[in-house]
Amino acid sequence: MSENFINREYIEDLLEKAKFADNAGISLSLDKAEKGETLSHGEIAALLKSENPEHLARIFEIAGNIKKRIYGNRIVMFAPLYVSDYCVNRCAYCSFNNTHNFNRHKLTMDELREEVKMLEMMGHKRLALEAGEHDQCSIDYIVECIKTIYGMKFENGEIRRVNVNIAATTTENYRKLKSAQIGTYILFQETYHEPTYDKVHLAGPKKDFIFHLNAFDRAQDAGIDDVGGGVLFGLGDPYFDVMGLLIHNEHLEEKYGTGFHTISVPRLCQAEGMNIGDFPNLVDDETFAKIVAVIRIAVPFTGMILSTRESHEMRKKLLRLGISQISAGSSTEVGGYVKRRQNEKTNPQFFVNDERDAVSIITELMDDGYIPSFCTACYRSGRTGDRFMSLAKSGQIGNVCLPNALMTFCEYSMDYGDDSFREKASALIEKEIPRIDNETIRRKTIENIEKIRSCAGRDFFV
Ligand code: SAM
Ligand code: SF4
Secondary structure, three states: OOOOOOOHHHHHHHHHHHOOOOHHHHHHHHHHHHOOOOOOHHHHHHHHHOOOHHHHHHHHHHHHHHHHHHHOOEEEEEEEEEEEOOOOOOEOOOOOOOOOOOOOOEOOHHHHHHHHHHHHHOOOOEEEEEEOOOHHHOHHHHHHHHHHHHOOOEOOEOOOEEEEEOOOOOHHHHHHHHHOOOOOEEOOOEOOOHHHHHHHEOOOHHHOHHHHHOHHHHHHHOOOOOEEEEEOEOOOOHHHHHHHHHHHHHHHHHHHOOOOOEEEOOEOOOOOOOOHHHOOOOOOHHHHHHHHHHHHHHOOOOEEEEOOOOOHHHHHHHHHHOOOEEEOOOOOOOOHHHHHHOOOOOOOOOOOOOOOOHHHHHHHHHHOOOEEEOOOHHHHOOOOHHHHHHHHHOOOHHHHHHHHHHHHHHHHHHHHOOHHHHHHHHHHHHHHHHHOOOHHHHHHHHHHHHHHHHOOOOOOOO
């Protein structure tokens, strides 16, 4: 049964009271956060509202330390794959909205294979499948796309995880997605503030706030235990939305034993058919960094995803504050990866800010001491939902993730690296060896470093 677990007055009251939080109280909350203790809603609201430079510096420092302690220097890589831009909805912020006139398209299975080939040539192993909501793009079509992608084999392996970001749907449809072995089901609430939600969703099924809000309950009922939430920052009051996101997470934890597997933090971008200046709640860079850091503090074990909506500089900064997963070389249009090869552009959903190709992003991560990870092992070995969370909370996840990240990065370096890339990669991997507990994996990694150094590199595909 659908329910509204977002109590607007309660959140507004929290934020109102947070304005009067005193410095000593906030410092005590930060001490608690530093010791890894859970903060109350009131404490989180007070951190969000604080503009005191000393508090901000501590928020950034604590978030950075949590990030290092739990996620080490691993960054999981993925790319979006748009399969259809038909949409019945009229979301004021999106260029796929049904009043915008452009030549819409849904990929045929042959076109889909061509897109996936391009993504595989960039080294991607994990995709987020994206689509508008329309009869043209039924759940059976989405399932067919997933099966086609999993069915493709390449010289360098295959796409191993297909996450899905499609409109809120029925339990029956979620069952179909589950049978197709989706990775995470991702859906952004856009905003938890119902009057704002109503204002920016002008028409179509998505206008139903409660149906959208309960989508993860239906997904869980259908057996999908990996769900990923998010809000589109720039629509409503960002602090209200952070509190909504955390309350949504708690609702899922209480009801299903596990909250969000990931939280995405998309921020509004310019798109064809809309004017970003019409949105009164745009979030500036400094506030956005604070939001990322506070989310990191509030839910330390939940992966955080940042897309190419953010600029190169912001991505660099936010990686230090809590982001654990980023996209690279992304296209936000249907057929966009093939079109890019042909220097063609039609109608992206929105304009991205980090336009670098995947290899430039991966190389910079490496130069900054991060290990780009192409790992999908948790999902493939059934470590999802509460099984993943209990491993993460016990601190054991690092022992599993580091070797897997290193193995998949070795694989990437051998399959895609040119000489200079492989030299840098082997030096980076070598530095991690003392941190690998398992003797067999340590030996295997040393062997892999030798292989990376001795194999002939290939030219990068950008
Ligand atoms: N159509 C489905 C839906 O709306 O739930 C699937 C996801 S849609 C392809 C991906 C997401 O893009 C949306 O949830 C929305 O948050 C985001 N988006 C839409 N327009 C945007 C814009 N102008 N800037 C940044 N993100 C945008
Ligand atoms: Fe359609 Fe999603 Fe865009 Fe809304 S955000 S118009 S539902 S594609």
